Amino acid sequence: MRMRRRATAVLATLLACACSPGDPPETGASPRRAIVKRLDASHFVDLPAPFHGAVAKIGDEARPVLVAARSTRVASALDVAPDADGFVRAEITLPQGVRELPDAAFVLEAQRLPASISPELVPALSKTVRARQITEGWQLLRDAGDRASLRYEHGDSGDEYHYSLHLFALEPPPAHYASRSFDIPAGATLELAYGMVTPANAAGRLPAKYEAVLACEGTAPVRAVEQVLDPSAEADWHDAFVSQPERGRGCRLDLTAAGPAGEPIRGAVWAVPRIVSATLASEPSATNLVVISLDTLRADHLSGFGYPRATSPQIDAELIAKGTTFTDVSSTYSRTDVSHMSLFSGLYPEARPDPGRIHVDVRVPLLAERLRDAGYRTAAYTENALLAGAFGFWFGFDQFREHPYRHQDRGGGTFGDGIAFLRANRNQRFFVFLHTYKTHEPYVPSPAYESLFGDALHWERAEMGAIPRKHRPLVDAYDRTIREADDLVAGFLRELEELGLAEETLVVLLSDHGEAFGEHGLMGHSFSSEQEVIRVPVVFRGPGIPAGVRVDTPTSLVDVAPTIFEWLGLEPLPATQGISLAPAFRGEDLPENRALFFSWLADDAIGIRQGRWKYRSVGEKTKLFDLERDPLEQRAISQPEPHHPSWDRLLSDHHAESSTLRASFDRAGDETPSPAISEEMERSLRALGYID
Secondary structure, three states: OOOOEEEOOOOOOOOOOOOOOOOOOOOOOOOOEEEEEEOOHHHEOOOOOOOOOEEEEEOOEEEEEOOOOEEEEEEEEEEEOOOOOOEEEEEEEOOHHHOOOOHHHEEEEEEEEEOOOOHHHHHHHOOOOOOEEEOOOEEEEEOOOOEEEEEEEOOOOOOOEEEEEEEEEEEOOOOEEEEOOEEEOOOEEEEEEEEEOOOOOOOOOOOEEEEEEEEOOOOOOEEEEEEEEOOOOOOOEEEEEEEEOOOEEEEEEEEEEEOOOOOEOOOEEEEOOEEEEEOOOOOOOOOEEEEEEEOOOOHHHOHHHOOOOOOOHHHHHHHHOOOEEEEEEEOOEOOHHHHHHHHHHOOOHHHOOOOOOOOOOOOOOOHHHHHHHOOOEEEEEEOOOOOOHHHOOOOOOOEEEEOOOOOOOOOHHHHHHHHHHHHHOOOEOEEEEEEEOOOOOOOOOOHHHOOOOOOOHHHHOOOOOOOOHHHHHHHHHHHHHHHHHHHHHHHHHHHHHHOOOHHHEEEEEEOOOOOEEOOOOOEEOOOOOOHHHHEEEEEEEOOOOOOOEEEOOOEEHHHHHHHHHHHHOOOOOOOOOOOOOHHHHOOOOOOOOOEEEEEOOOOOEEEEEEOOEEEEEEOOEEEEEEOOOOOOOOOOOOOOOOOOOOHHHHHHHHHHHHHHHHHHOOOOOOOOOOOOEOHHHHHHHHHOOOOO
């Protein structure tokens, strides 16, 4: 695996070690270290501080920064038909304030819409359809005055699509940042990082000179960084580490990123500086945290959950046998982005202003942010598509890396990055989140797994007989990807053991939703809510977690974050709809008849799980199932028995609670458009079947 971060060349005042990319100086057998302070925008003079903080992505990795690129839409051309030469051409008017800006100040986003759509619908669709940021193949041709032309070579064949083009002007960030006074503990390390955001329009970009000067009372200033970056060079983060042998009082940090004439440079960013210091291993929250999400993994296809094939022998032995398994967990939504946002927020989809997105100013606190504020070094490694940082998943992470989607390569890079992170941060308190689409359609195992599971004996089981014969080869392929994911998880767990971290790390294995193979007439997920899609595995292993325990009480993905916070000794999130499952670790019973909510991609679709009962409602149509007598949901109950709860009352209470929470988050502008996706992300979404 190639690490994309670089340690910059620094002066003799820095540590003399040759630090590997992104790694802090070696601490040997030193005490556990933690990030004791992050100098975010609030620590600098006159910088805006959005609720979640600014984030910038360079290459495949995003980090929190002092100021992110801000853009303003200056022109749009809706519903433009391409010409016979394969170009989309549109005449636009440039507003007064942007006419003199250089070409490097502009970025273009494009939306592709079916040509058959009525023109009256285009303005509304342009607010909801994902736009793609165009990095090449477009030009801004200016005439005299305010007139200009956009020319975009779209690359699609045929004429079945029209395009909406949106031109944005980038605002330059400050050239200079001056911090307020702060102290640095003796023996601490100041971590700096900087770079140039991959430009959407590289033409005319200027080189940027980066300088960092640290000055503390009674000591000579330290010039920590002095480097010029060329925008034509490979996009990368550059790291520098500054030691502080003695306690530094009244320190100030001056950061500069300026062009040849001292002018601000679009795309130049400084990551949020961090101060790392020794901490007591016995203090609360000393336990590390790992959360592993195997996308689209249905619980009943793990051998540790009773599946007849040995799909997960190592998960069974290393996690299920050594930890506590919650056997009846419901997802909150049968799609990756919405359900993972429930995991990170502890909220049902209806309680969030946008179920699968978090805008920078929407005041929904998140799992990674709470751990970050407790001193954890936070990192996430995912595989692009719906779990994208730009949708808000990167908030709270010190680094958030998105691997471009590849069929057979899924999982390898993600878990390889996770192992590299463990090695680099073994002496620091950390939270690492790993997410892979390895078990997501298309089911493409690596060659070593292609010959597995050709048997037919398991089809005699009642629960498997519901799968139509024509879909059974897909199930075979799906099971092979689970077996490969099992090996990936095992390799990561072995590294935890070899580094001596297993006994001080809480590991949580889970999934976001399952997968249907025609049991109820549908394939895949998103559009259904039967148990094969809604039921997911959740396993906890770590310090104090009892081994070999299975908890059958129905629970939900919204319960994971509250459980983590209680077990780590941290304050809970201020607004959640889940409960902590930690009482189960102490041998206590969980609430048996708590109402759990879930939804899926259909108009007015919502469901309730309460004990043995499962209720589904789509518009005026409702169904009720007794999962104790009918676990495969084959026979809906037409006349509920007298002791059934009032589903209307439960739904009314849920809607009221969710509405109150949603209103409290103070969404910043209901007209805020969805963030544009990159061309790489669009390819990932298409490969996974989320867009045509």
